[in-house]
Amino acid sequence: MAMASTFIATRLGRRLVLLAPFGLAAAEVALAQGGEITFKKSSLVVASGAREIKFDVELALNDAERSRGLMFREKLGPYDGMLFDFHQEAPVSFWMKNTLIPLDMLFIAADGTIRHIHANAVPLSTEAIPSQFPVRAVLEINGGSAKLLGIKPGDKVRHPIFGNA
Numbered sequence: 001m002a003m004a005s006t007f008i009a010t011r012l013g014r015r016l017v018l019l020a021p022f023g024l025a026a027a028e029v030a031l032a033q034g035g036e037i038t039f040k041k042s043s044l045v046v047a048s049g050a051r052e053i054k055f056d057v058e059l060a061l062n063d064a065e066r067s068r069g070l071m072f073r074e075k076l077g078p079y080d081g082m083l084f085d086f087h088q089e090a091p092v093s094f095w096m097k098n099t100l101i102p103l104d105m106l107f108i109a110a111d112g113t114i115r116h117i118h119a120n121a122v123p124l125s126t127e128a129i130p131s132q133f134p135v136r137a138v139l140e141i142n143g144g145s146a147k148l149l150g151i152k153p154g155d156k157v158r159h160p161i162f163g164n165a
Contacts, residue, residue, distance in 0.1 A: 056080050094138065103120075104147075
């Protein structure tokens, strides 16, 4: 039996995310209490053709962090972002509820390959944005940045979670 079958899809915070049944309660409590979440920080590189583009990212590693994401942020630096790690490949879906800025979502396979890019997700929208493929992680960056920087499906993201950094 695939591990993904033990997960359930639910709406929490701003996203449709895959959550383990027991993790759901912890995420709900953290959000209901309005508690601030302190995200770990890291850097990653997107290798696009001959270019290497460095981003400083916050890491969303658990249910509460993934549920909170970039909600309520009024700005994001030009080379900043958030990397959501789901710890295994699975179909995922996001939404933009409570997200105030447009974002590009880069859906990334377990080997670091960008599988799909959803450009300029509309702030405050509750429309589901599916990964289109099973993915290990999602990188959110400023809306329009992927096109501006020439980032496209097939490019590689180098970070320790992919074992390629």
